[in-house]
Amino acid sequence: MPKMKTHKGASGRFEVRKKGKLKRRRAGHNHILEKKAQKRKRRLNTETDVHKSDEKRIKRLLGVR
Structure with a gap:
């Protein structure tokens, strides 16, 4: 499976x-x-x-686990 790219707008x-x-x-x-x-x-x-409810979604865009 290929690597996930960082979302440049979020970064x-x-x-x-x-x-x-x-x-x-x-x-x-x-x-x-x-x-x-x-x-x-x-x-x-x-x-x-x-905010805590948005953290999971934004971390996925940034490629953070």
């Missing part, structure tokens, strides 16, 4: 940490960052973990 978005958890960026931080109505600051520049 650019996710990273596996040392303990096996997945790291991701928060959404909504690429464009349209200044609006007058938006007065509250949101911490979109921080990284966070992938």
Whole structure:
């Protein structure tokens, strides 16, 4: 059986940490960052973990066991 290829779109978005958890960026931080109505600051520049229910699917895309 041939080797499984890494999904290149997923490899650019996710990273596996040392303990096996997945790291991701928060959404909504690429464009349209200044609006007058938006007065509250949101911490979109921080990284966070992938939700537990999505880990199996994303690890399969990355080729991690």
